[in-house]
Amino acid sequence: MSDSLGIVETKYFSFAEPPNELTLESGEKLGSITLAYETYGELNKEKTNAILILHAFSGDAHAAGFHKGARKPGWWDNMIGPGKAFDTEKYFIICSNVIGGCQGSTGPGSINPKTNKIYGLDFPMVTIKDMVNTQVQLINFLGIKKLLSAAGGSMGGMQVLQWMVNYPKKIRSAIPIATSAKHSPMQIAFNEVGRQAIMADSHWLNGNYYNKKKPVKGLSVARMVGHITYMSENSMESKFSRRLKTDRGPAKFTADFEVEGYLRYTGDSFTKRFDPNSYLYITKAMDLFDAAKGKPLSHVLKNLDAQVLVIAFKSDWLYPTSQSKEIVKACKMAGINATFCEIDSNYGHDAFLLEVEKEAHLIKHFLQKVYNDIED
Amino acid sequence: MSDSLGIVETKYFSFAEPPNELTLESGEKLGSITLAYETYGELNKEKTNAILILHAFSGDAHAAGFHKGARKPGWWDNMIGPGKAFDTEKYFIICSNVIGGCQGSTGPGSINPKTNKIYGLDFPMVTIKDMVNTQVQLINFLGIKKLLSAAGGSMGGMQVLQWMVNYPKKIRSAIPIATSAKHSPMQIAFNEVGRQAIMADSHWLNGNYYNKKKPVKGLSVARMVGHITYMSENSMESKFSRRLKTDRGPAKFTADFEVEGYLRYTGDSFTKRFDPNSYLYITKAMDLFDAAKGKPLSHVLKNLDAQVLVIAFKSDWLYPTSQSKEIVKACKMAGINATFCEIDSNYGHDAFLLEVEKEAHLIKHFLQKVYNDIED
Numbered sequence: 001m002s003d004s005l006g007i008v009e010t011k012y013f014s015f016a017e018p019p020n021e022l023t024l025e026s027g028e029k030l031g032s033i034t035l036a037y038e039t040y041g042e043l044n045k046e047k048t049n050a051i052l053i054l055h056a057f058s059g060d061a062h063a064a065g066f067h068k069g070a071r072k073p074g075w076w077d078n079m080i081g082p083g084k085a086f087d088t089e090k091y092f093i094i095c096s097n098v099i100g101g102c103q104g105s106t107g108p109g110s111i112n113p114k115t116n117k118i119y120g121l122d123f124p125m126v127t128i129k130d131m132v133n134t135q136v137q138l139i140n141f142l143g144i145k146k147l148l149s150a151a152g153g154s155m156g157g158m159q160v161l162q163w164m165v166n167y168p169k170k171i172r173s174a175i176p177i178a179t180s181a182k183h184s185p186m187q188i189a190f191n192e193v194g195r196q197a198i199m200a201d202s203h204w205l206n207g208n209y210y211n212k213k214k215p216v217k218g219l220s221v222a223r224m225v226g227h228i229t230y231m232s233e234n235s236m237e238s239k240f241s242r243r244l245k246t247d248r249g250p251a252k253f254t255a256d257f258e259v260e261g262y263l264r265y266t267g268d269s270f271t272k273r274f275d276p277n278s279y280l281y282i283t284k285a286m287d288l289f290d291a292a293k294g295k296p297l298s299h300v301l302k303n304l305d306a307q308v309l310v311i312a313f314k315s316d317w318l319y320p321t322s323q324s325k326e327i328v329k330a331c332k333m334a335g336i337n338a339t340f341c342e343i344d345s346n347y348g349h350d351a352f353l354l355e356v357e358k359e360a361h362l363i364k365h366f367l368q369k370v371y372n373d374i375e376d
Numbered sequence: 377m378s379d380s381l382g383i384v385e386t387k388y389f390s391f392a393e394p395p396n397e398l399t400l401e402s403g404e405k406l407g408s409i410t411l412a413y414e415t416y417g418e419l420n421k422e423k424t425n426a427i428l429i430l431h432a433f434s435g436d437a438h439a440a441g442f443h444k445g446a447r448k449p450g451w452w453d454n455m456i457g458p459g460k461a462f463d464t465e466k467y468f469i470i471c472s473n474v475i476g477g478c479q480g481s482t483g484p485g486s487i488n489p490k491t492n493k494i495y496g497l498d499f500p501m502v503t504i505k506d507m508v509n510t511q512v513q514l515i516n517f518l519g520i521k522k523l524l525s526a527a528g529g530s531m532g533g534m535q536v537l538q539w540m541v542n543y544p545k546k547i548r549s550a551i552p553i554a555t556s557a558k559h560s561p562m563q564i565a566f567n568e569v570g571r572q573a574i575m576a577d578s579h580w581l582n583g584n585y586y587n588k589k590k591p592v593k594g595l596s597v598a599r600m601v602g603h604i605t606y607m608s609e610n611s612m613e614s615k616f617s618r619r620l621k622t623d624r625g626p627a628k629f630t631a632d633f634e635v636e637g638y639l640r641y642t643g644d645s646f647t648k649r650f651d652p653n654s655y656l657y658i659t660k661a662m663d664l665f666d667a668a669k670g671k672p673l674s675h676v677l678k679n680l681d682a683q684v685l686v687i688a689f690k691s692d693w694l695y696p697t698s699q700s701k702e703i704v705k706a707c708k709m710a711g712i713n714a715t716f717c718e719i720d721s722n723y724g725h726d727a728f729l730l731e732v733e734k735e736a737h738l739i740k741h742f743l744q745k746v747y748n749d750i751e752d
């Protein structure tokens with residue numbers, strides 16, 4: 001495919017070696033930190049074309065292109081590449097994994113340098129702000145003073161908001177997608193059920209399951225709950241309706257309906273790529289996130305001089321449009337040049353990964369304008 | 377309180393002694409069956425004032441009044457009693473527990489007469505139709521030829537629909553509330569997550585946990601998922617918002633937010649009164665329920681000559697109004713005298729238990745009219 005990035009590789013950036021440790025929001029220090037990241041396209045001479053892509057809860061640094069030998073591309077490949085929304089012919093795209101995760105960055109499954117054992121629950125609590133503070137180090141390391149844009153959906157959007165609040169001079173634009181400035185009790189509740197499912201697994205062992213049996217059943221149930229919230233009533237209806245599985249066995253409480261089989265499969269696959277403790281840490285970071293820390297959001301955005309594009313999706317009931325509108329309202333009250341678009345979609349929260357055509361159109365033109373404004 | 381029924385007692389009706397066993401929809405026979413039930417008010421001489429109340433998934437026969445020494449009344453006490461919607465000064469109210477349950481009726485925790493051991497997963501699959509078929513035996517035993525009404529919310533509403541389809545000559549009216557003629561894939565998905573949480577618990581032991589440790593953690597997670605779906609975004613916001621617990625401990629991943637503490641408490645209390653295997657059997661009965669069995673619903677209602685009142689609640693996203701409207705539409709197409717009301721409420725699916733004033737008003741007048749029509 002001419003619009004594919006082809007083969008790409010994950011890189012690793014290590015920093016904050018003692019004694020130059022990064023102090024986390026909790027006050028704890030983490031020792032040397034590694035961030036997994038990928039880049040696509042070329043940084044221009046003026047270093048003005050860099051865009052930071054921020055991933056959602058279970059995402060990773062591999063946003064686009066193919067890893068050697070892989071048949072599946074990165075998670076936002078339909079949006080990133082030559083001629084695509086995030087056009088790698090024009091822009092230098094960076095995607096950074098988050099700390100606390102399990103996809104190559106420092107997290108609860110990493111070795112604690114103080115004990116030479118795997119952290120487990122000795123890993124300090126991390127916040128969305130901590131994630132962004134590490135990304136700033138990566139951007140500095142890459143020699144970029146100001147990003148053309150920071151963009152991401154769901155938890156990626158929370159990181160975008162954190163950039164807007166804490167690094168207002170380091171971004172020319174921001175694209176928070178299908179996200180919220182703070183979780184509602186319902187969003188917290190769904191995350192809490194996932195955490196409880198993991199901690200209910202007898203193999204969880206208070207987080208000390210490394211080198212033992214992984215609490216896969218609990219993690220699988222957690223993912224199933226999450227997955228339901230990512231879809232919509234309509235998308236489930238058109239994908240499964242009430243169709244029965246053709247291979248129903250005689251045993252009781254095996255999957256009867258296709259939707260049941262799909263959920264089990266989804267839960268199961270997830271356990272092969274995700275660390276249960278990372279599930280706990282990252283969902284907790286999302287729940288505790290409050291971009292404005294109790295103040296009016298417009299107040300904490302007052303130093304931002306960037307163009308903002310807020311995108312929501314009509315059938316997204318997990319991150320409803322009302323939450324995006326709160327962000328837009330705060331931007332307007334802070335005098336920020338903000339555009340809002342609600343995309344009509346049946347895909348629910350997953351729409352930010354699937355509703356490519358409309359989303360790409362919006363983002364492409366928005367970025368073009370921001371980029372032209374510099375060149376002018 | 378003058379409108380309270382005071383002290384009430386659960387009664388037990390046993391029937392279908394071999395060789396007169398009841399054949400279940402699956403073709404299996406169950407041996408002697410016991411139904412727990414309660415009655416309130418007096419049956420009139422003509423036996424025309426009997427109303428059958430049908431409970432939701434986790435309900436029981438104790439719908440109203442107080443058990444001796446109890447501080448909490450039955451689950452629909454605000455609707456049943458002297459002068460209330462289901463007025464015990466005028467009507468004879470019966471509430472029957474369902475088979476497959478764990479509140480005094482025959483279920484997976486009962487003794488299998490063939491082996492003298494607890495059934496566990498040897499208990500046959502039961503359906504909503506099986507539940508109704510046993511209720512008919514109870515009604516016959518009480519000497520009632522025709523019910524004034526059958527009423528219930530959620531799974532209770534499914535039983536009402538089953539009465540409408542299979543016993544059209546035995547009801548003068550029907551009140552299906554916050555229910556559906558068949559589960560959508562999303563409703564199935566939420567139930568399936570609950571089942572998976574139970575079966576993931578290492579204490580579940582393929583259902584053979586009786587006399588051993590009960591799989592309480594899995595059951596608790598299942599209940600938490602369910603509980604979220606019973607509330608609405610708004611009711612959660614007004615009940616909890618993002619308030620933090622005042623007694624947060626230093627340990628990681630304990631409950632930080634009030635909503636988390638509430639969910640844990642709710643899950644925990646549920647495990648003290650419910651059998652995990654009953655959770656599996658009853659949710660499966662709900663998921664497999666299809667009042668019309670694939671035909672148009674209006675076709676299977678064509679023999680019904682009863683007045684129908686369908687009630688839905690605006691913020692109920694688990695059993696959305698659209699599903700109630702399908703029932704109303706089918707009634708209309710079958711030439712049935714059906715009234716529909718969507719009650720404005722913030723309580724979500726729980727509204728059928730909480731939105732008493734509006735619901736009581738509707739039901740009281742509806743029943744009055746049905747009752748007057750006989751007397752005329």
